[in-house]
Amino acid sequence: MERQKRVAAIHDISCFGKCSLTVALPMLSCAGIETCCIPTAVLSTHTGGFSGYTYHDLTADILPIADHWKSQQIQFDAVYTGFLGSREQTDIIGRVLDRIAREDTLVMVDPVMGDDGRLYPVFDESFPAAMRGLCARAHVIVPNMTEAYLLLDEPYQAGPYSEAEIDRLLTGLSRICPGHVVLTGVHFDEASLGAATMEGGTGRREVVLRRKVDGFYHGTGDVYASTLLAALMHDFSLSEAAGLAADYTVLSIETTKAMDKELRYGVNFEYNLPKLMQMLKKEQAQ
Numbered sequence: 001m002e003r004q005k006r007v008a009a010i011h012d013i014s015c016f017g018k019c020s021l022t023v024a025l026p027m028l029s030c031a032g033i034e035t036c037c038i039p040t041a042v043l044s045t046h047t048g049g050f051s052g053y054t055y056h057d058l059t060a061d062i063l064p065i066a067d068h069w070k071s072q073q074i075q076f077d078a079v080y081t082g083f084l085g086s087r088e089q090t091d092i093i094g095r096v097l098d099r100i101a102r103e104d105t106l107v108m109v110d111p112v113m114g115d116d117g118r119l120y121p122v123f124d125e126s127f128p129a130a131m132r133g134l135c136a137r138a139h140v141i142v143p144n145m146t147e148a149y150l151l152l153d154e155p156y157q158a159g160p161y162s163e164a165e166i167d168r169l170l171t172g173l174s175r176i177c178p179g180h181v182v183l184t185g186v187h188f189d190e191a192s193l194g195a196a197t198m199e200g201g202t203g204r205r206e207v208v209l210r211r212k213v214d215g216f217y218h219g220t221g222d223v224y225a226s227t228l229l230a231a232l233m234h235d236f237s238l239s240e241a242a243g244l245a246a247d248y249t250v251l252s253i254e255t256t257k258a259m260d261k262e263l264r265y266g267v268n269f270e271y272n273l274p275k276l277m278q279m280l281k282k283e284q285a286q
């Protein structure tokens, strides 16, 4: 039997609303990957669409957890970061990587900062620069369009985009992250939506597009990024993984839409998990 891969997922726990760790843990486990976690904060709900949520910052716990793991020689195939509770946490995650990432550990940073042209209100203006520093240590970054413009310190532009603009963004992001770039929310018209990928090293670029499903569903970025990492851990190429993640995200949105649930409650990513297991079997995907 093949060795089981192990990932450390570093995100918040939003106790209600399906995003960050409550998406990453079940999805990666379903993909057969041992998924350990460092919670960055505990919130009663995510911040998108609920008022009065509780927020408990866990900054002080992050390094002691990593120190303990290091003392126990626990090794990771990947470290996957998402929503970080504060600017300070971006520096701390760098120190976590010094402790738990081997040379061959894949570091994937989802630079969760905003959506729809806006920085999430929990972050101040200095946050994107700090996130840029963390992206410099990543082998893969997965920004959405809002996060791409924030990382590049440019004003947000809404789509549809030209191919030249997507190319320009990829080039800019590749100066921030030496590894692979997977830019989500790419669309050239209103009918389709997908991701543009740029491989670190070769600079090879591809665009994967899928039919657009209307409506803004919360947590789709986490479903996309978790599927992307699952596929990379199963040795799919970057563009194959980007395509598989798009397929699974569309499937989750379509399932949610059919159930007529509140958009802020998150997507029903659970229903199709048995299908995800099949999609990740490489021999069937080809």
Ligand code: PXL
Pocket (backbone or CB within 6 Å): 012, 014, 019, 020, 043, 045, 046, 047, 048, 083, 112, 120, 219, 221, 222
């Ligand atoms: O899905 C990204 C995310 C993660 N964690 C928290 C959030 C959000 C997006 O709003 O509020 C707490």
